[in-house]
Amino acid sequence: MTERRPSLLGRTLRDESARPLRVSPLTAQLLTVGVDIGGTKVAAGVVTHEGEVLDQVRRETPDRSKSPQVVEDTIVGAVLDLAERHEIHAVGIGAAGFIDAERANVLFSPHLSWRNEPLREAISSRLRLPVVVENDANAAVWAEWRFGAGRGESHLVCVNLGTGIGGAMIVNGTLQRGRFGVAGEFGHMQVVPDGRRCECGNRGCWEQYASGNVLVREAREMAAANSPVAHPILERAGGDVSAITGPLITAAARDGDPAARELFEEIGQWLGVGIANLAAAFDPGTFVIGGGLSEAGDLLIGPARDSFSRSLTGRRFRPEARVVQAQLGNTAGLVGAADLARPFARRFRRARARARDRRARHPGGL
Ligand SMILES: [Zn+2]
Numbered sequence: 001m002t003e004r005r006p007s008l009l010g011r012t013l014r015d016e017s018a019r020p021l022r023v024s025p026l027t028a029q030l031l032t033v034g035v036d037i038g039g040t041k042v043a044a045g046v047v048t049h050e051g052e053v054l055d056q057v058r059r060e061t062p063d064r065s066k067s068p069q070v071v072e073d074t075i076v077g078a079v080l081d082l083a084e085r086h087e088i089h090a091v092g093i094g095a096a097g098f099i100d101a102e103r104a105n106v107l108f109s110p111h112l113s114w115r116n117e118p119l120r121e122a123i124s125s126r127l128r129l130p131v132v133v134e135n136d137a138n139a140a141v142w143a144e145w146r147f148g149a150g151r152g153e154s155h156l157v158c159v160n161l162g163t164g165i166g167g168a169m170i171v172n173g174t175l176q177r178g179r180f181g182v183a184g185e186f187g188h189m190q191v192v193p194d195g196r197r198c199e200c201g202n203r204g205c206w207e208q209y210a211s212g213n214v215l216v217r218e219a220r221e222m223a224a225a226n227s228p229v230a231h232p233i234l235e236r237a238g239g240d241v242s243a244i245t246g247p248l249i250t251a252a253a254r255d256g257d258p259a260a261r262e263l264f265e266e267i268g269q270w271l272g273v274g275i276a277n278l279a280a281a282f283d284p285g286t287f288v289i290g291g292g293l294s295e296a297g298d299l300l301i302g303p304a305r306d307s308f309s310r311s312l313t314g315r316r317f318r319p320e321a322r323v324v325q326a327q328l329g330n331t332a333g334l335v336g337a338a339d340l341a342r343p344f345a346r347r348f349r350r351a352r353a354r355a356r357d358r359r360a361r362h363p364g365g366l
Helices: 005-010 068-083 119-127 136-147 212-224 228-236 246-254 258-282 292-296 298-311 329-361
Strands: 031-037 041-047 053-060 088-095 106-108 115-117 131-135 155-161 165-171 286-290 322-325
Touching (some): 031 136, 053 068, 068 088, 068 119, 136 286, 155 292, 212 228, 212 258, 212 292, 228 246, 246 258, 286 298
Parallel strands (some): 031 088, 286 322
Antiparallel strands (some): 155 165
8 A cells, every 4th residue: 555645634734723613513523532742651532522531541651762753652552552442533642842833843842852843744644644733731721711611711821830831822712822833831931030040041930930840849948958847748758858749748738737838828829920910911811720730729729819819910990810720630631632633533534535435446546
């Protein structure tokens, strides 16, 4: 069999999600796969048009070389695994980093050694399925807007608090990717002049004050300084400072530990300052707070709301946006990526039907 199909599947895709979503009932029935690429693992799931995950696989990216080849092989393996059990019509891939406006190339990824990597073509040609590549925060906001905490909102901003801060925005059903596809890097807005040094090279970036990394760093500093207030947290970690993690601090805060609660309060306040800046720029109706840190719920979002109200420009003379916790948890990226691939599924089905007809008419040729 000749290998000509990838051009049809890979290069002719247009950016459907730049327009308000219009999915025909026929397309809606088709299953798509969403892939979420993390630093050390790949999660892939079969997703319905209602955002339900029917089946899911997780694969480690084994040798941690993080080379494009290793990650590509892992993605292809995971999708093929799912394809044995389901009829799949398109694949959406969510990856941290800068994705070009064509949604084909990973320009830069912070935890993978990818520099201008043509991921869409590579995966599409191997799977022979339409593939779309999306920034992970864009995929997550899409899922929250379609199926989660942002449903029905015309102007939605999502802030994802993981190791850093990722962000994305939807206006009237359209993802705002920016001219070059790299909008939404809210974590690197400067909130403190000459503040803490950030991995990006600048100082005082928002994610140095409100992220999962900050929570862990602050708790460990407190414990390492042998502060008595941190003793209960240290005890939970078995006396090992390096065993203090985000989930451990969250559990302590839930149990009422004052030091853990204080940490969330402080981070929540910085979160509120940042989203007040975002409100000044974008005036959304709803902020959805997602990512691992958001699982602390009101411990974090309560102080964030207070600080947001105090910092909001024109406060008391303008309507205030809602600040709510994300609903889809850690499947948001996967569900959103799968849904963003859905518009390509029908075209693929048509193209495949045409190819079948051709083969039936001209057996032996393409
Ligand atoms: Zn930065």
